Amino acid sequence: MGPGIGPENIGKTPVQELPVHALSPGLHLRQGGINAAYLQLLIDASGRSQLPPVLVQKDGWRIIDGLHRLEAAKLCGDHSIKARLVDCTDAEALVIAMKANSSHGLPLSKADRMCGAERVLMAHPEWSDRAIASVTGLSAKTIASLRDRSACATPPGGQRLGLDGKLRSVSAGEGRRRAAAYITAHPDATLREVARETEVSLGTVHDVSARLRRGVSPERGGLRGTGARLTLHPADRPAQAPQAAEHAPAPDAEGLPLRRTGPAEAPPAWETVAAKVANDPCVRYTAGGKEFLQWMALHATDPNGWQDLVNAVPAHWLGVIAPIAESVSKEWSLFAERLRSRQEAV
Helix, strand or coil, rough: CCCCCHHHHHHCCCEEEEEECCCCCCCCCCCCCCCCHHHHHHHHCCCCCCCCCCEEEEECCCEEEEEHHHHHHCCCCCEEEEEEEEEHHHHHHHHHHHHHHHCCCCCCCCHHHHHHHHHHHCCCEEEEEHHHHHHCCHHHHHHHHHHHHHHCCCCCHEEECCCCCCCCEECCCCHHHHHHHHHHCCCCCCCCHHHHHCCCCCCHHHHHHHHHHCCCCCCCCCCCCCCCCCCCCHHHHHCCCHEEECCCCEEECCCCCCCCCCCCCCCHHHHHHHHHHHCHHHCCCHHHHHHHHEEEEEEHCCCCHHHHCCCCHHHHHHHHHHHHHHHHHHHHHHHHHHHHHHHHHC
């Protein structure tokens, strides 16, 4: 079973009632154990709504995903719980659990995800850094760092399995040559597309593209002229002068290139995360969470819609509407600051 396995592939498994006393904790992904506040939230919600079924490993009836829901059922005095039985190995159960957590429920802490990533890496050393990153919610660069510190063996043949199911060599320079070949064949591709299709870090792709623009070998230390010239996709064109653009910026902590100038990385659009947020019990089963979703649906669904309405405001109202818009923007900025403050406190 490859890195593409996930709870979405288990949805066709029939839901059945299993006795609560027969189920046992399985993977222990959370170093801190049960979260009391989240457990109480589920207990309160269970009286009003039906919680999603837990995932149970068929061998041993061990919980893969849903330990908090199982504890809530016990405390509520329930004798059975809705569940899906999954026929999988322990290694597969670990992958399913990590991916299930990334799609709903109480998120794992960074430390928990790091520990989980080490376990996935030991179980599947043949998977690429990006494949493991997709399972654990960490960056590919972080996985590479964990791999360097781990004792897991290099897979036979020096190849790793990517998210697309293809085996790729991990020998020195191979990734750079692969990225260079893709850029040459797809001159209009964005750097992110190249990184995704070739299983190479974004920082490396940025450096390779810069070397190709200068006509040198894509490999570090290579001086051989390649004669290759490419046109960057508009989304990848740097804002600095051409001579400054020849020096590839160093990647940041998550593997993204740090531009000396130009706009910052755009945040995800609300519509891309709305479904995941709405599926979180902390939001879904609370009055404040429901109100938040309704408010965001009204105010964040089309943040660029104002561009089509600028000319619709009559000239004699411009002096009134502009300050209102400015005031609203300040409120959004304050909202963002409060959220960041809470995140830092947590």
